[in-house]
Amino acid sequence: MEEHLSYELKMLMLLYNRLFELPENNKSPENNDSTFLKNIYLENTLLHLRVLIEFFFSLDNGYDNIKANDYSENFNPNCREIMKCVRKRISGEIVHLGKKRSSDEIEKDWSCLLEVIPLLLYIAKDFIELNEIKNEIDKGKMPK
DSSP states (O other): OOOHHHHHHHHHHHHHHHHHHHHOOOOOOOGGHHHHHHHHHHHHHHHHHHHHHHHHHTTOOTTTTTOOGTTTTTTTEEEEEEHHHHHHHIIOOOOOTTOOOOTTTTOOOOOOHHTTTHHHHHHHHHHHHHHHHHHHHHHTOOOO
């Protein structure tokens, strides 16, 4: 689990940072490459965000999907409803061909969803620290 969680977190941070390093798109035809790159980074950022939301908030009941509370029963971040809304939009507009997919530029704005990424990274930090303490206790050591 550690290597997979680490991979998801690294990819989320890398893609999120790269997304903001891209030049602003000015909607001109010569900027098609810029739009293409922005969409690649945005969609991949949102996919990794969705995976992590499902892990930390136990929102996917797939038969073999691991969840944070499989490792820490008391781990229950309190922003579950916000993350459910984020996951729903990603699922309906990125992962699936949802009926609510919009062509309106204002409705296609993902910036409000991207704002939850720092919160999710803070939650991940708490989870990792909690598990490190639990592992030390399980090994008969006193936590630091």
